[in-house]
Amino acid sequence: MSDLKITGLHKYYGSFHAVKGIDLEVPSGEFTVLVGPSGCGKSTLLRTIAGLEEASEGTIEIGNKDVTWARPRDRDIAMVFQNYALYPYMNVFENIAFGLRARKFATAEINKRVNNAADMLGIGPLLQRLPRELSGGQRQRVAIGRAIVRDARLFLFDEPLSNLDAQLRDDMRVEIKRLHQELGRTMIYVTHDQIEAMTLADRIVLLRDGIIEQLGSPLDLFERPASHFVAGFLGSPKMNFLPATLSGNTAKLSDGKKLVLGGKRDGKTGQTVILGIRPQHISLSGKSVAIGHARVAVTVELVQPTGSRVHVTFPLGGKSLVAELESRDVSKPGEKISIDIDMTRAIVIDPHSEKVI
Amino acid sequence: MSPLPFHRRKTVRLTLRYILACLLVIIFVFPVYWLFSISFKTPDEIFAFPPVWYPKSIQFSNYMVLFKDGDAKTVLNSLILATASTFIAMILGTIAAYSLVRFKTGGENLAVWIISQRMMPPVAIVFPVFLLYVFFGWVDTFFGLILLYTAFNLPYVIWMMRGYIEDIPLELEESALVDGCSRWAVLWKVVMPMARSGLFATAVFTFVFAWNEFLFALVLTRTEVATYTVQVTHYFGGQSNFWAKIAAMSVLGTIPVFFAVATMQRYLVRGISMGAVKG
Numbered sequence: 128m129s130d131l132k133i134t135g136l137h138k139y140y141g142s143f144h145a146v147k148g149i150d151l152e153v154p155s156g157e158f159t160v161l162v163g164p165s166g167c168g169k170s171t172l173l174r175t176i177a178g179l180e181e182a183s184e185g186t187i188e189i190g191n192k193d194v195t196w197a198r199p200r201d202r203d204i205a206m207v208f209q210n211y212a213l214y215p216y217m218n219v220f221e222n223i224a225f226g227l228r229a230r231k232f233a234t235a236e237i238n239k240r241v242n243n244a245a246d247m248l249g250i251g252p253l254l255q256r257l258p259r260e261l262s263g264g265q266r267q268r269v270a271i272g273r274a275i276v277r278d279a280r281l282f283l284f285d286e287p288l289s290n291l292d293a294q295l296r297d298d299m300r301v302e303i304k305r306l307h308q309e310l311g312r313t314m315i316y317v318t319h320d321q322i323e324a325m326t327l328a329d330r331i332v333l334l335r336d337g338i339i340e341q342l343g344s345p346l347d348l349f350e351r352p353a354s355h356f357v358a359g360f361l362g363s364p365k366m367n368f369l370p371a372t373l374s375g376n377t378a379k380l381s382d383g384k385k386l387v388l389g390g391k392r393d394g395k396t397g398q399t400v401i402l403g404i405r406p407q408h409i410s411l412s413g414k415s416v417a418i419g420h421a422r423v424a425v426t427v428e429l430v431q432p433t434g435s436r437v438h439v440t441f442p443l444g445g446k447s448l449v450a451e452l453e454s455r456d457v458s459k460p461g462e463k464i465s466i467d468i469d470m471t472r473a474i475v476i477d478p479h480s481e482k483v484i
Numbered sequence: 485m486s487p488l489p490f491h492r493r494k495t496v497r498l499t500l501r502y503i504l505a506c507l508l509v510i511i512f513v514f515p516v517y518w519l520f521s522i523s524f525k526t527p528d529e530i531f532a533f534p535p536v537w538y539p540k541s542i543q544f545s546n547y548m549v550l551f552k553d554g555d556a557k558t559v560l561n562s563l564i565l566a567t568a569s570t571f572i573a574m575i576l577g578t579i580a581a582y583s584l585v586r587f588k589t590g591g592e593n594l595a596v597w598i599i600s601q602r603m604m605p606p607v608a609i610v611f612p613v614f615l616l617y618v619f620f621g622w623v624d625t626f627f628g629l630i631l632l633y634t635a636f637n638l639p640y641v642i643w644m645m646r647g648y649i650e651d652i653p654l655e656l657e658e659s660a661l662v663d664g665c666s667r668w669a670v671l672w673k674v675v676m677p678m679a680r681s682g683l684f685a686t687a688v689f690t691f692v693f694a695w696n697e698f699l700f701a702l703v704l705t706r707t708e709v710a711t712y713t714v715q716v717t718h719y720f721g722g723q724s725n726f727w728a729k730i731a732a733m734s735v736l737g738t739i740p741v742f743f744a745v746a747t748m749q750r751y752l753v754r755g756i757s758m759g760a761v762k763g
Contacts, residue, residue: 226662
């Protein structure tokens with residue numbers, strides 16, 4: 128059963144076409160992340176689902192009920208906002224209880240639910256405080272608490288962690304993931320942060336210019352990106368892109384080096400393509416070359432240690448490539464090393480259509 | 485002569501500052517003191533020369549006269565008119581301002597047109613309004629003056645509240661909408677509390693305007709709903725002025741405003757400065 132079904136959704140702001148025909152179905156209990164660069168329409172899509180923006184075309188169904196024209200309060204949703212949206216004149220308890228009071232719940236039920244949510248989020252001792260007496264992380268917990276007491280069918284998160292500092296963001300990410308596991312509710316989460324998307328999502332919806340560029344599990348998108356854009360958007364450090372010419376099963380780089388592609392590709396001989404190689408798919412050469420790997424000798428340009436791993440930059444095929452190597456492989460700039468590239472996982476992109484072939 | 489040491493210079497400067505401040509306070513407060521003192525004096529003391537700086541004994545006879553003759557009722561009339569018109573103007577004005585801000589009702593032009601209504605000199609419409617009121621039979625009625633004061637204050641209330649409402653983060657309202665509130669509930673549970681300082685500050689100014697209004701009260705009232713501002717003018721005679729009555733009536737007229745400002749002072753300062761930042 129699906130909790131959310133969007134069909135042919137368009138949204139215009141005057142002449143600006145923000146959402147250009149989205150079809151999306153979200154199964155019950157799934158954690159879906161809408162991700163994309165700013166201006167891709169992800170927040171607009173979420174706000175349209177919430178009913179805070181009117182759909183220009185198309186339909187939205189929540190729990191098999193058409194809610195395209197329903198008011199936000201009639202959609203059985205709860206939402207967490209980026210700026211917490213806490214009422215400064217109410218204490219934490221009242222903030223969390225707000226939605227329940229608006230829906231005329233009995234006092235005993237309100238007390239029970241608020242206390243449960245507060246325990247779950249570890250904010251029990253803060254219930255009598257005012258929002259201004261809380262830290263950023265505590266405020267966001269209260270905002271999440273306000274959503275979960277509602278026990279709605281659909282939980283919407285609009286970039287809830289972007290106002291927090293890096294450390295807190297990591298903690299809250301874990302918290303949200305844990306909450307999803309405990310509650311088992313359908314959650315839709317908007318972010319521009321690809322790490323958040325990768326770590327939280329059961330399924331990622333990658334948006335670009337108001338359309339869905341690709342949709343799938345985080346690993347799917349990481350390993351099998353459908354386009355140049357998806358390949359470049361996900362992953363850190365970013366995927367390396369090299370111009371090359373196809374010749375049978377071999378990609379010829381601009382400096383004459385040849386890399387044998389693993390697996391079958393659809394490109395024609397003589398076709399110019401872009402070769403995509405993830406930094407994680409490059410390793411320091413061992414004794415023998417593994418099947419499907421290409422061995423290349425390169426000169427180290429730059430070394431960036433990150434602690435557990437090290438990012439090594441070197442020139443290849445007229446571009447600077449980055450490889451993520453083991454820390455013990457660490458080299459000094461200028462050093463000549465031999466690397467193995469896993470060509471079975473490399474992607475080939477048609478530069479005209481920008482699609483992976 | 486050697487210059488004064490640093491701390492001495494500081495003390496001298498501070499003392500001079502206090503003296504100047506005291507002088508200013510005396511200049512501003514003296515007329516008010518004089519008004520109060522006259523209201524408690526006997527006729528002999530009022531006209532004594534050299535002047536009697538403070539009454540020998542506190543006399544309430546001037547006030548007694550006002551209450552015995554029924555003149556004090558005009559203060560009650562003013563209170564009813566100012567309170568009712570403020571209340572109505574605040575409710576209607578806040579709703580209108582919310583509509584202007586959130587639904588962009590009438591675009592930018594409507595908001596500017598509304599405030600431009602405030603710039604019209606009242607004297608320009610006294611005569612037409614008078615004829616209109618005679619026609620409808622609204623002269624010397626509470627309804628007539630409340631309607632007029634409400635109409636006069638609405639543009640001001642709308643303009644001020646528009647500024648305060650614009651400052652409220654949209655997400656607070658959206659969150660309430662998702663959580664189960666209707667638009668009216670959002671207005672009542674989110675907008676009103678968030679704009680509380682602004683509401684009170686605006687209400688005080690609106691109240692004071694209606695309280696001090698003289699022109700329309702003079703033209704549109706006779707005896708039933710005469711306000712205290714009109715009543716005071718009755719004590720200025722051709723031959724003599726009833727200073728005792730003028731003073732006592734003026735004191736009665738000052739007290740409600742004094743209380744209104746004193747109780748709202750906390751909000752007043754915050755409300756005014758809130759509007760100063762953005763509005």
